[in-house]
Amino acid sequence: MKALVIDDSRTMRRIVSSVLSDLGYETVEAGDGQAALDVLESGTEVDLACVDWNMPVMDGLTFVTEVRNRREWKDITLMMVTTESEHGQIVRALAAGAHEYVIKPFTPDAIRDKLELLGLLPTEERV
């Protein structure tokens, strides 16, 4: 399975990618929403996108909205990974089309549990 990790911080991309790699994912990275759209436009197919909220150029909420407007990307699971923890923000993200929401800081188990709920754990990781 392949995941697109979208965060303007290389540090956070490394942390998220490391967790996903340990779970058996292949990962590709993008530094903002527009760069992530460019990755998808290039034909890279992903099962999961982990999306930060606050980013320059294009924020995560706009990215989620853009992806949900494209029929060819309807199978991509979108998981917000962000410090935005207010209830209203979570509702906005889910309403825009995000499937799950993880608040930073997170543990590897928190990511694993969310992916398990979504049925997105690679086969060897399932218990």
Added chain:
Amino acid sequence: MRSGLVGVDRTQMLAITQDVFAAMVDGGEVLVSARFGAVPEVVDPVAAWVDMSVPSLGFGARAVVRTDRPTADVLTRALLMMGDDEHVGLDDFIDAFGELANVVGGNVKSLLSVPAVLSLPTVSGQAPVMEDNQFIQDIALDWRGHVFVIELWMLVLEPVA
């Protein structure tokens, strides 16, 4: 009083920082503790901060993480999984230290009494100039023998109708 909108105490600041370091730096272990006594003068200081603004109320808050550059370099190596002797470049330091402040500040934002907009982090070789703003709270912390300080300020903004 608007400072009541930033009702965040030192216990909460400690808990947030412990959670952030445990998750991002220390593999789940809690290695951050409150430091008692005078904080030694910082040589080669660095600071990173994020702002939380509520323009409609002319109010905001700023969470600042301050330490010395050698400590920031140790943190950067840990966050980027670099070797102990690996050189920390300016871009590495800005990215890692800024993200640390971003996650600390984002969690402080969740404790404000009104929804706020979080800025992108700023990283600097000196503390931010805060002369027209109101100091709220700080806490000195120890992490693996290194000292750093978390500060919270209330920002006075121009109200936006």
